[in-house]
Amino acid sequence: MEIDQKFLELKEKGEGAYMPHIYYGDPNEEFSLELVKTLVSNGADLIEFGIPFSDPIADGTTFIEACERALKTRMTPIQRIEGVRKLRRIGVEVPIVLTTYYNIPYTIGLQIFAKQVKEAGVQGLIIPDLPVEEATEFLEATKEFDLKMIFLVAPTTDDARLRKIVEIASGFLYVINMEGVTGTRESVVQSTLDLIKRVRDCTDLPLMAGFGISRKEHALAMLSAGVDGIITGSAITEIYSKNLHSPEMSLPDIAKFAGEMKQACVEGYNR
Amino acid sequence: MEIDQKFLELKEKGEGAYMPHIYYGDPNEEFSLELVKTLVSNGADLIEFGIPFSDPIADGTTFIEACERALKTRMTPIQRIEGVRKLRRIGVEVPIVLTTYYNIPYTIGLQIFAKQVKEAGVQGLIIPDLPVEEATEFLEATKEFDLKMIFLVAPTTDDARLRKIVEIASGFLYVINMEGVTGTRESVVQSTLDLIKRVRDCTDLPLMAGFGISRKEHALAMLSAGVDGIITGSAITEIYSKNLHSPEMSLPDIAKFAGEMKQACVEGYNR
Amino acid sequence: MNLQGTHGSNGRFGRFGGRYVSEVLMQVLIELEEAFESYYPTVEFQRELGVLLKDYGGRPTPLYYAKNFSELIGCKVYLKREDLLCGGSHKLNNSLGQALLAEKMRKKRLITETAAGQHGISAAMAGNVLGLEVEIFMGIRDMERQESNVKRMRLLGARVTPVKTGSGNLKDAVSDTLREWATCTRTTHYLMGSTVGPHPFPEIVATFQSVIGKEIKEQIVEKEGKLPDAIVACGSGGSNAIGAFRPFIGEDEVRLYFVEGGGSSLDADNSAAAFVLGKPGILHGAAMMVMQDEQAQIKASKTRAVGLNYPARGPEISHLCETRRVESGYAFDHEVFEAVRVMCKTEGLLPALETAHALAYVLNHHDEFDQDSILVVNYSGRGDKDLETIAGYFYGN
Amino acid sequence: MNLQGTHGSNGRFGRFGGRYVSEVLMQVLIELEEAFESYYPTVEFQRELGVLLKDYGGRPTPLYYAKNFSELIGCKVYLKREDLLCGGSHKLNNSLGQALLAEKMRKKRLITETAAGQHGISAAMAGNVLGLEVEIFMGIRDMERQESNVKRMRLLGARVTPVKTGSGNLKDAVSDTLREWATCTRTTHYLMGSTVGPHPFPEIVATFQSVIGKEIKEQIVEKEGKLPDAIVACGSGGSNAIGAFRPFIGEDEVRLYFVEGGGSSLDADNSAAAFVLGKPGILHGAAMMVMQDEQAQIKASKTRAVGLNYPARGPEISHLCETRRVESGYAFDHEVFEAVRVMCKTEGLLPALETAHALAYVLNHHDEFDQDSILVVNYSGRGDKDLETIAGYFYGN
Numbered sequence A, B: 001m002e003i004d005q006k007f008l009e010l011k012e013k014g015e016g017a018y019m020p021h022i023y024y025g026d027p028n029e030e031f032s033l034e035l036v037k038t039l040v041s042n043g044a045d046l047i048e049f050g051i052p053f054s055d056p057i058a059d060g061t062t063f064i065e066a067c068e069r070a071l072k073t074r075m076t077p078i079q080r081i082e083g084v085r086k087l088r089r090i091g092v093e094v095p096i097v098l099t100t101y102y103n104i105p106y107t108i109g110l111q112i113f114a115k116q117v118k119e120a121g122v123q124g125l126i127i128p129d130l131p132v133e134e135a136t137e138f139l140e141a142t143k144e145f146d147l148k149m150i151f152l153v154a155p156t157t158d159d160a161r162l163r164k165i166v167e168i169a170s171g172f173l174y175v176i177n178m179e180g181v182t183g184t185r186e187s188v189v190q191s192t193l194d195l196i197k198r199v200r201d202c203t204d205l206p207l208m209a210g211f212g213i214s215r216k217e218h219a220l221a222m223l224s225a226g227v228d229g230i231i232t233g234s235a236i237t238e239i240y241s242k243n244l245h246s247p248e249m250s251l252p253d254i255a256k257f258a259g260e261m262k263q264a265c266v267e268g269y270n271r
Numbered sequence C, D: 001m002n003l004q005g006t007h008g009s010n011g012r013f014g015r016f017g018g019r020y021v022s023e024v025l026m027q028v029l030i031e032l033e034e035a036f037e038s039y040y041p042t043v044e045f046q047r048e049l050g051v052l053l054k055d056y057g058g059r060p061t062p063l064y065y066a067k068n069f070s071e072l073i074g075c076k077v078y079l080k081r082e083d084l085l086c087g088g089s090h091k092l093n094n095s096l097g098q099a100l101l102a103e104k105m106r107k108k109r110l111i112t113e114t115a116a117g118q119h120g121i122s123a124a125m126a127g128n129v130l131g132l133e134v135e136i137f138m139g140i141r142d143m144e145r146q147e148s149n150v151k152r153m154r155l156l157g158a159r160v161t162p163v164k165t166g167s168g169n170l171k172d173a174v175s176d177t178l179r180e181w182a183t184c185t186r187t188t189h190y191l192m193g194s195t196v197g198p199h200p201f202p203e204i205v206a207t208f209q210s211v212i213g214k215e216i217k218e219q220i221v222e223k224e225g226k227l228p229d230a231i232v233a234c235g236s237g238g239s240n241a242i243g244a245f246r247p248f249i250g251e252d253e254v255r256l257y258f259v260e261g262g263g264s265s266l267d268a269d270n271s272a273a274a275f276v277l278g279k280p281g282i283l284h285g286a287a288m289m290v291m292q293d294e295q296a297q298i299k300a301s302k303t304r305a306v307g308l309n310y311p312a313r314g315p316e317i318s319h320l321c322e323t324r325r326v327e328s329g330y331a332f333d334h335e336v337f338e339a340v341r342v343m344c345k346t347e348g349l350l351p352a353l354e355t356a357h358a359l360a361y362v363l364n365h366h367d368e369f370d371q372d373s374i375l376v377v378n379y380s381g382r383g384d385k386d387l388e389t390i391a392g393y394f395y396g397n
């Protein structure tokens, strides 16, 4: 399913969107496949599918460690992209947004990368270290593959740049919830609420809020503030990383967590 | 007995002079008294009576250690000078030449020092760190006490300074046997022989050779070269310092050594 | 600015450079670029920086004709004495400049990373002089290896934060400093330590360091009446090299040599020779020559010279080497220690292990320079920080 | 010579100085005096020494207006940055000068003694630059305390000979070097490290060090348009102090302060404050203020600053303090460490423990200087060599 369609569908249902973020292969491929299945069957509307990188400068400790573990499996980025195909094969139908750092497509070749990704069944891309100013080449090389390019906006982004970003962004906008890196946080700050208002004023793209969302209240607050959905990342990894020898034992807890977050997305949307 | 008289006497007897050098109070006062008695009864014609100093820059390892040991007795310099009186009391009659570094008289007071020394029974003084150029004040302050001032000459001393030295020296001249500090050495070098010749040419004062004399052959060589006598220092200290717990056990060996050196002085003089 | 930089717009040096960072950092980088462009050329900034460099830093540093070393090499070798700069390396040129800029931007705090500790110390010094709080991120392995510099930074009142991610060295420390910066851009300046990172850092650092080359130019003309035949500098990020090279880039007759860390061998995991083993990639916000594995993951570099232990080359030096304006070379660890020994003996100078790479290169290639050649080695730092390592190498312990 | 020294003939400074040595050394001292008087004033010698001081040493060293430290003190404090001289202290001024003189005298070898190691390092450097063999005598206790400097000297190729006599520190090392010299005056120069020893050493060392004061004079006039109100320097033998003071001795309105090592207290065995605890005496060939016991034996001094751990004050500083032209003071160890901390924090500079005595004095007496006063502190050296001691004091270990 395409991303736009998903947001339309949710709008019709009157629900906020829930997109969990995982790093593929952490701690192994089998678990990641199970994990995505669990997430989808407990309410995930989209999946942010991470290809690990050795130097994930936009990530916090939890995801740094997830990347390190995932890299120990020594799969190539291409093999990981194949993981998307595997998910499709086992029946995962929600839009998949692939996330990775720019060195991966840059090194593989922008076009080859886009082609592989597209063919494996990906709908959109997030490259956190590729700001709009540097994206021209990438957009050019990949435009034939019709992949949504999701850009980030932050509380520090000023209005001029905001306009530049919304101009070339597609799929949705990733609203950085807070100044900093990924990781769970305690509260939602005023600057984020201001940001949402500002973005809302200049685009109709769906807004997904991420970075530091780990509790139902965060999700409710974000949705109340006007976003169309939320992203959780570290929160899920934190659950299974407490039991890395048999991470599958954590799946029930994760299912419960995902359910709650989706529940918050529904509730929040309807306030 | 005065120094000049001693040399006259030896000349008449046709003997070279033997002057052993000790540091008073090493390792204790009793031993030093015994030591001097032994030396005199085994041929010493004069005694070089050292008052130890913490920084004996003209001395080598053996005498540095002798000073350190002697200083542990914590006698004051004045108490050590009293040692000369004790020697006189137990019958030592040979001329006594007192040696010490200039800080001692400088700190005690030049006149007080000279008075004490004279009264205790000393005939001459050696102050190795008081070259002629610095001696004026000392000579002035001490002249009333009629103490012989013994100065050193070295292989490096040039003729101009040699003349300055012999002009104010009295008693005898201390011919530094070698470039360096006190301590036993292996042979007698050419520069020393040259020096003796040079000194002989410009003064009638008796010449005593010291620094590094430890063997009969050294003594013989020096006397053959024209000196009137020899000084041994470290050689004797080396004998008893092998047995510091009961140094008196070394007295027979020391007696033998002194006897041999005096013997060499007699033989050497008559060649 | 009248600097002879090779960068185009948007911080590009040929295909290298750029600004590949999270959106969270974009705004502060733009502000920084603007601030740099507005403050740097002013008379006031130049005067203030000039006084700091001169009276605090000790500039100009001498250009020393190393007579004994020259005899060994067989041509005239001059050493540009950055080891005499306050703190013991060229790092202070940049730290004073950026700290002054940060103060103008009304930042309250400096953060930075360090490997050998040289940059950390210079940042702590500059921070104290300008009244800014300082926090330094340092890989835990590097903290062990450069323990004395850690003590020094702490004595200067800087907070030293251990970085435990990755292999605990410079690469990981840069990543963590970027992460920290993302949380505090409004109050804090990232005092980037070399000509790396997202635009405008490579340009800023190069500008502040190019005081080295400007002085070389004046000094060599004063001493020899002409430009040198070659300039040799070591480097990883490239700041001391670019600093020395910049005013000569347009002077085609001056050959420029850049020497990186060969490590123990050019085998996969034992080197820091990114120009030999690396390829273009994106790291820490810029396109650079980077050492990577088959999975497009950045590789850890390895060399005994902690300050060269970085798997990427800065954008400008990457470009200059790609276009052959600068010739790149490397020196192996054992050659570097030998060069230390030679410099100690001939000139009584104990070079930093980093600096000794440039010396080792000159020793190895001495037959490429004829008798009349004039060589300038950028003598980037002193070896006090490496004393234990060097003594251990020669005497064991 | 046009130096404003206070010595009379025969190396006398009032009742201090002179030449109290064994006859074996007299001739070489006379030759040295003659050589110094004939070479030093020549254009050639001045030029050669000038080039070495500038290009090798890094002279002129800056006169730094320490703004933050000044605010704390309440008047204008300038630091004369001898810490930036090659090797990290003022010692090189003298070592280069004497090594050049030794070369002119066709000596093949330098011997010297060292306490903190700073002088030993500068001698090893100067020896290598001028192609002379170097042997350094160092007390065994000092070798333990300044282990890293021992490594440094050895890396520079110098022979370091442990001195086991006495209490194994500077006093004993000087004695042993004088003894060694007595055996080899024809081939070897004793590179005396401070303004101590028999004439002509105090004069030679003072002359070579007075480049400090000449620069201060020029620099302060350039910066302030007038002479300073006071100059403060630490010392034991007095070389950095005399070097800074000499050109001001005739300027009565400039107050001069000399700060010695107070140690842990002024009790009998815990101090190096020879001006408080000593009296005139003869040591190492000269009449000086010396710490002695009741037996007229020289006392071992004690202070945490190894470079101030000498029981005597050089003849010239002894005289200047006796005649009250220079005011003497002292600082206790704990005050010195506090001064280190303050200097680190305010100016980002880690001073040598010796230098920190001068800073501690200024901190303790800050109320004696009014707001408009201009103070120059002779910042004699950097604290890298003391890092372990300082870190140990603050953090334990």
Ligand SMILES: Cc1ncc(COP(=O)(O)O)c(C=O)c1O
Residues within 6 Å of the ligand: C089, C090, C115, C116, C117, C118, C119, C193, C194, C195, C234, C235, C236, C237, C238, C239, C240, C241, C306, C307, C308, C352, C354, C355, C380, C381, C382
């Ligand atoms: C003395 C010295 N030289 C060179 C370098 C390398 O840095 P760059 O490549 O930025 O010159 C360092 C880094 O720590 C250093 O300390």
Ligand SMILES: Cc1ncc(COP(=O)(O)O)c(C=O)c1O
Residues within 6 Å of the ligand: D089, D090, D115, D116, D117, D118, D119, D193, D194, D195, D234, D235, D236, D237, D238, D239, D240, D241, D306, D307, D308, D352, D354, D355, D380, D381, D382
């Ligand atoms: C930094 C520093 N300052 C001062 C001194 C004291 O020497 P002087 O009294 O000769 O200046 C030393 C001696 O080692 C030193 O290293």
